[in-house]
Amino acid sequence: MRQVRGTLALIAVLAVAVATVSRVQSQQASPSWLDAYREPASRLIGAALRNDAAWNRLAELTDTFGHRLAGEQSLADAIVWAVAQMRRDGLENVRAEKVMVPHWVRGAESAEIVAPVRDRLAMLGLGNSVGTPPEGLEAEAVVVRSFAELDARGAALGGKIVVYNVPFTSYGDTVRYRSAGASRAAAYGAVAMLLRSVGPTGLRTPHTGALDYAVGRPRIPAAAIAAEDASRLQRLQDRGQRLIIRLTMQARMLPDVESANVVAEVVGRERPEEVVVLGCHLDSWDVGAGATDDGGGCIASWEAVRLIKTLGLRPRRTLRVVLFSNEENGLRGGLAYRDAHKAGLAGHVLMIETDGGVFRPLGFGFTGSDASRAIVTHVASLLAEVGATRIGAGGGGADIGPSVQAGNLPSMSLDVDGSLYFTIHHTEADTIDRIEPADLARCVAALAVMSYVVADLPERLSR
Amino acid sequence: MRQVRGTLALIAVLAVAVATVSRVQSQQASPSWLDAYREPASRLIGAALRNDAAWNRLAELTDTFGHRLAGEQSLADAIVWAVAQMRRDGLENVRAEKVMVPHWVRGAESAEIVAPVRDRLAMLGLGNSVGTPPEGLEAEAVVVRSFAELDARGAALGGKIVVYNVPFTSYGDTVRYRSAGASRAAAYGAVAMLLRSVGPTGLRTPHTGALDYAVGRPRIPAAAIAAEDASRLQRLQDRGQRLIIRLTMQARMLPDVESANVVAEVVGRERPEEVVVLGCHLDSWDVGAGATDDGGGCIASWEAVRLIKTLGLRPRRTLRVVLFSNEENGLRGGLAYRDAHKAGLAGHVLMIETDGGVFRPLGFGFTGSDASRAIVTHVASLLAEVGATRIGAGGGGADIGPSVQAGNLPSMSLDVDGSLYFTIHHTEADTIDRIEPADLARCVAALAVMSYVVADLPERLSR
Numbered sequence: 001m002r003q004v005r006g007t008l009a010l011i012a013v014l015a016v017a018v019a020t021v022s023r024v025q026s027q028q029a030s031p032s033w034l035d036a037y038r039e040p041a042s043r044l045i046g047a048a049l050r051n052d053a054a055w056n057r058l059a060e061l062t063d064t065f066g067h068r069l070a071g072e073q074s075l076a077d078a079i080v081w082a083v084a085q086m087r088r089d090g091l092e093n094v095r096a097e098k099v100m101v102p103h104w105v106r107g108a109e110s111a112e113i114v115a116p117v118r119d120r121l122a123m124l125g126l127g128n129s130v131g132t133p134p135e136g137l138e139a140e141a142v143v144v145r146s147f148a149e150l151d152a153r154g155a156a157l158g159g160k161i162v163v164y165n166v167p168f169t170s171y172g173d174t175v176r177y178r179s180a181g182a183s184r185a186a187a188y189g190a191v192a193m194l195l196r197s198v199g200p201t202g203l204r205t206p207h208t209g210a211l212d213y214a215v216g217r218p219r220i221p222a223a224a225i226a227a228e229d230a231s232r233l234q235r236l237q238d239r240g241q242r243l244i245i246r247l248t249m250q251a252r253m254l255p256d257v258e259s260a261n262v263v264a265e266v267v268g269r270e271r272p273e274e275v276v277v278l279g280c281h282l283d284s285w286d287v288g289a290g291a292t293d294d295g296g297g298c299i300a301s302w303e304a305v306r307l308i309k310t311l312g313l314r315p316r317r318t319l320r321v322v323l324f325s326n327e328e329n330g331l332r333g334g335l336a337y338r339d340a341h342k343a344g345l346a347g348h349v350l351m352i353e354t355d356g357g358v359f360r361p362l363g364f365g366f367t368g369s370d371a372s373r374a375i376v377t378h379v380a381s382l383l384a385e386v387g388a389t390r391i392g393a394g395g396g397g398a399d400i401g402p403s404v405q406a407g408n409l410p411s412m413s414l415d416v417d418g419s420l421y422f423t424i425h426h427t428e429a430d431t432i433d434r435i436e437p438a439d440l441a442r443c444v445a446a447l448a449v450m451s452y453v454v455a456d457l458p459e460r461l462s463r
Numbered sequence: 464m465r466q467v468r469g470t471l472a473l474i475a476v477l478a479v480a481v482a483t484v485s486r487v488q489s490q491q492a493s494p495s496w497l498d499a500y501r502e503p504a505s506r507l508i509g510a511a512l513r514n515d516a517a518w519n520r521l522a523e524l525t526d527t528f529g530h531r532l533a534g535e536q537s538l539a540d541a542i543v544w545a546v547a548q549m550r551r552d553g554l555e556n557v558r559a560e561k562v563m564v565p566h567w568v569r570g571a572e573s574a575e576i577v578a579p580v581r582d583r584l585a586m587l588g589l590g591n592s593v594g595t596p597p598e599g600l601e602a603e604a605v606v607v608r609s610f611a612e613l614d615a616r617g618a619a620l621g622g623k624i625v626v627y628n629v630p631f632t633s634y635g636d637t638v639r640y641r642s643a644g645a646s647r648a649a650a651y652g653a654v655a656m657l658l659r660s661v662g663p664t665g666l667r668t669p670h671t672g673a674l675d676y677a678v679g680r681p682r683i684p685a686a687a688i689a690a691e692d693a694s695r696l697q698r699l700q701d702r703g704q705r706l707i708i709r710l711t712m713q714a715r716m717l718p719d720v721e722s723a724n725v726v727a728e729v730v731g732r733e734r735p736e737e738v739v740v741l742g743c744h745l746d747s748w749d750v751g752a753g754a755t756d757d758g759g760g761c762i763a764s765w766e767a768v769r770l771i772k773t774l775g776l777r778p779r780r781t782l783r784v785v786l787f788s789n790e791e792n793g794l795r796g797g798l799a800y801r802d803a804h805k806a807g808l809a810g811h812v813l814m815i816e817t818d819g820g821v822f823r824p825l826g827f828g829f830t831g832s833d834a835s836r837a838i839v840t841h842v843a844s845l846l847a848e849v850g851a852t853r854i855g856a857g858g859g860g861a862d863i864g865p866s867v868q869a870g871n872l873p874s875m876s877l878d879v880d881g882s883l884y885f886t887i888h889h890t891e892a893d894t895i896d897r898i899e900p901a902d903l904a905r906c907v908a909a910l911a912v913m914s915y916v917v918a919d920l921p922e923r924l925s926r
């Protein structure tokens with residue numbers, strides 16, 4: 001025991017020494033310019049955490065308008081509301097920048113097993129899918145576990161409904177089947193495609209999402225089914241049963257309609273032509289309420305800029321929040337922003353996208369120069385109170401992507417605890433009930449501090 | 464430290480002493496009759512845990528027939544299948560005992576908010592509800608949080624749709640609103656009733672279940688909505704918005720149809736007229752696949768008796784598995800069994816119901832004499848390997864209830880880890896995907912050992 005106690009004492013002494021050295025190093029490493037931002041950062045965090053204002057505004061958005069697919073009246077109404085609210089908030093240069101968006105309509109839809117048993121399948125048609133004939137489509141179904149198995153069956157799939165039963169691993173791994181699965185099945189003559197939903201097994205929860213038809217292939221109707229239904233079809237097939245499925249989808253693409261990106265600013269006091277953009281998308285899929293994807297990102301970005309304005313913190317450069325349109329099935333908002341702001345992209349200092357949910361924030365992903373990375377890492381150190389100090393390897397987002405690419409801009413994304421994200425992604429369960437007010441407030445704080453400091457720095461971030 | 468070490472040493476010595484005494488007491492307390500059952504119990508447990516036979520049979524039941532509401536063809540087909548399979552298993556006196564059951568049909572149904580926003584509500588009509596007029600029913604809706612709030616609003620509810628937004632606490636606390644809510648609202652002139660689902664918040668998951676119309680009150684249509692939708696309606700109302708809801712339900716009650724309780728036995732070698740019953744219900748709600756409620760209970764009970772038969776363990780008394788019909792919306796199977804077996808109830812030694820899911824087993828609930836409780840507690844001690852040694856305060860079940868009451872019989876229920884039970888209860892998510900093969904196997908082992916030993920004891924359990 002004595003020896004152990006001696007060792008423990010030594011460890012304790014060493015620990016104090018290491019901590020002291022670390023603190024000194026940390027103080028040395030912390031640049032003097034950062035000190036000027038400690039007080040405003042503290043005020044912004046305090047203001048963000050003071051109440052549930054952000055959550056209440058997100059509730060108002062999602063309760064009042066529900067889901068907001070491009071082309072839906074609800075998105076148009078939400079845009080009008082956001083513009084009016086932003087003006088009431090005292091934000092500057094509030095405007096709706098016109099974007100023409102696709103107008104895909106789901107219509108009535110259903111799928112059922114017809115044989116060897118009659119039962120409903122929990123389904124959601126995939127975005128941009130064509131419909132079936134009005135009376136529906138009934139055919140033998142073949143379950144495959146991979147593209148390799150699809151290719152092995154090849155011509156035997158003619159006239160069949162192909163069911164991809166690919167268990168969810170990562171989004172990147174499995175979303176390929178949603179994107180390309182219909183056209184790859186159609187190449188073998190399949191008449192429709194069903195997809196095990198891209199997400200963890202939920203509560204019989206289908207996940208929609210966009211598909212991409214390959215040029216020159218027949219366009220066949222495609223829908224996601226719940227993981228449980230895919231497993232059941234697999235077991236029935238494995239028992240040697242012949243599967244017959246009936247699919248009915250009224251899905252169709254209508255002519256493009258006018259929509260808009262909503263833009264609001266706090267104009268920079270010294271270099272108004274230099275801009276830090278906080279981006280997100282106001283559109284959602286036509287299920288659930290688009291609370292996590294991406295109403296929460298919009299409210300967090302907007303609220304961050306509102307707090308900066310409310311506290312009288314006018315940074316050197318302009319802060320611009322952009323609620324993009326049509327991220328989900330066209331990305332027309334992101335493309336239109338790039339085109340409309342082509343001349344101004346050179347003045348874009350940083351674009352931050354918040355589209356990974358507004359759960360407990362962890363920090364930011366960042367793509368840019370090493371020098372800029374060092375700077376934003378220092379800025380993130382101001383976010384210890386909300387736990388968002390981590391700067392990850394890469395950052396960006398779908399909406400800001402076209403501009404970031406065209407302008408070769410530094411880009412960032414808010415990183416959060418994503419453990420629930422893909423369980424509710426593109427489902428009826430994407431509602432505000434999954435979002436904790438305190439987490440959303442922390443996201444607001446993180447975005448406010450990061451965007452304010454970067455917009456105010458004496459020198460702009462290098463590319 | 465010395466003193467502490469001295470104390471620790473003393474504690475250690477005392478602990479050994481206490482453990483020794485306990486072991487001696489335990490050996491003393493363990494009756495000699497139990498020793499004869501250690502070997503068969505071990506064989507039964509080994510056989511149950513050897514493979515996934517029970518899970519595979521449950522998958523076959525739920526995949527092949529799907530949900531099985533009284534009156535649905537799927538239940539009739541499942542009964543025919545069970546009888547045939549039980550005969551193939553070599554069980555004895557396999558038979559279908561006729562039961563007339565109600566035939567409630569859901570039909571097409573939907574609910575939507577019409578104002579202040581148009582959006583779908585995730586809903587399931589309540590079992591036994593009447594339908595709306597064919598064109599649906601549109602009315603102002605009023606959200607209440609309790610019966611007290613209902614009564615406070617009173618006559619102001621005339622012509623309205625009442626929405627009960629009662630967060631789930633326990634089933635007993637909240638199921639009152641499902642059972643009685645429609646008639647209590649109708650007493651004030653309400654034209655329909657919507658209910659926050661009786662269960663924890665899921666993934667926008669409505670829970671169906673039976674309602675009871677009070678005699679002499681108007682019968683109004685009633686449906687459950689997802690917890691998320693109830694919260695949204697509450698928030699809209701709290702913001703001063705006037706709610707209009709449209710409800711369309713084709714629900715209707717058709718004439719009774721013939722169904723059956725499925726019965727199979729291992730006939731007792733000495734006292735065949737004395738019976739231990741393993742009960743469960745083969746019917747389910749008309750959503751999901753009735754895997755947890757209660758296909759799993761049926762397969763576990765059946766598999767327990769099949770293993771006993773297969774291992775050549777013919778107990779002194781008769782083992783009888785009963786797959787009851789129509790537990791969910793009528794209890795006609797349980798009532799019919801009581802009536803058909805009135806003369807035989809005196810010979811019923813114990814009735815065990817398995818209807819709380821086949822998750823990880825913990826033991827049994829038991830209702831009966833202290834002497835019998837002491838005996839089954841000893842029997843449960845044989846189940847340490849599967850973790851099912853606990854004998855809880857009370858046991859029983861809906862199906863066995865009428866017989867237990869009529870015969871004043873000892874009753875039991877399999878107790879399991881119920882943490883997931885009410886999340887999937889009466890929902891589309893009640894599928895086999897929630898059930899672990901190893902847990903189900905442990906449930907089979909627990910039922911097999913308990914039922915076999917009680918059926919074989921030299922003396923029957925006292926009442």
